[in-house]
Amino acid sequence: MAGEKKDVRIFETDDELADGLAKYTVEIFRKLTQQKSNFTVVLSGGYLIQKLRKLVEPPYVDEIDWSKWHVFWVDERVVMKDDPDSNYRLANEGFLLKVPIPPAQIYAINDNLDAEGAADDYEAKVKELVEHGVVDVSPHTKFPRFDLMLLGIGHDGHLASLFPNHQLLQEKEKWVTFIKDSPKPPPVRITFTFPVINASAYIFMVVAGTAEVDAVKKAVEGDSSNDLLPVQRVYLEDGEFVWILDKLAASRLN
Numbered sequence: 001m002a003g004e005k006k007d008v009r010i011f012e013t014d015d016e017l018a019d020g021l022a023k024y025t026v027e028i029f030r031k032l033t034q035q036k037s038n039f040t041v042v043l044s045g046g047y048l049i050q051k052l053r054k055l056v057e058p059p060y061v062d063e064i065d066w067s068k069w070h071v072f073w074v075d076e077r078v079v080m081k082d083d084p085d086s087n088y089r090l091a092n093e094g095f096l097l098k099v100p101i102p103p104a105q106i107y108a109i110n111d112n113l114d115a116e117g118a119a120d121d122y123e124a125k126v127k128e129l130v131e132h133g134v135v136d137v138s139p140h141t142k143f144p145r146f147d148l149m150l151l152g153i154g155h156d157g158h159l160a161s162l163f164p165n166h167q168l169l170q171e172k173e174k175w176v177t178f179i180k181d182s183p184k185p186p187p188v189r190i191t192f193t194f195p196v197i198n199a200s201a202y203i204f205m206v207v208a209g210t211a212e213v214d215a216v217k218k219a220v221e222g223d224s225s226n227d228l229l230p231v232q233r234v235y236l237e238d239g240e241f242v243w244i245l246d247k248l249a250a251s252r253l254n
């Protein structure tokens, strides 16, 4: 994670973090939609969704033109959309149902397909949206360039479904791929690859509580080991990576 601008914002309480996350999301939305009419947002699963709770309340909810939003998932579990493990379901119930984003602009995975089929289908969908000018494209790498990725990490430093020491960390061609042996259950998932993540305009990495303190310290402060965590392998070619932490997640930072 060298190269790009690194920004660390620390909040005292969970409510202040949710407030800050809503405020920065509004700021980025306003900034980017001065030039264009679409705002492409990528969500992870995990507790990120619950941290978006202030964005769906006044004043923030009224500061966004939700008709401009197009919503994607950085990773998804290969389960039915109504399964308790579905990241779509989590986001839908905790966030999307509370805001007027046109349903056709919410891109869930096809839950009738197996992992490989769902990954190919999702990549084809993103390609179509690139062709129609909905999703931008990186002028350097030709990978899709999403406006804002709202992500979380695991205690092992994974992001999306890109886990330590897994061969998917090496994927350089595909936009979307699949995994059948995820160490975090459930095992079968699809995920965006590093080249897609690295093409993003903004990433907000939201971490709260003590579970990921070591991963946060290693990623934010760096270390001399060659054993990079997945989150340390993010290298935004032309973007901004913002850590949004509560004071517990930041408690081991110098």
Ligand SMILES: O=C(O)[C@H](O)[C@@H](O)[C@H](O)[C@H](O)COP(=O)(O)O
Binding pocket: 044, 045, 046, 047, 048, 075, 076, 077, 087, 151, 152, 153, 154, 155, 158, 159, 160, 161, 184
């Ligand atoms: O499907 C998933 O498991 C998530 O999308 C995953 O990428 C998540 O963002 C991190 O694992 C952090 O999860 P927690 O917030 O639960 O720690």
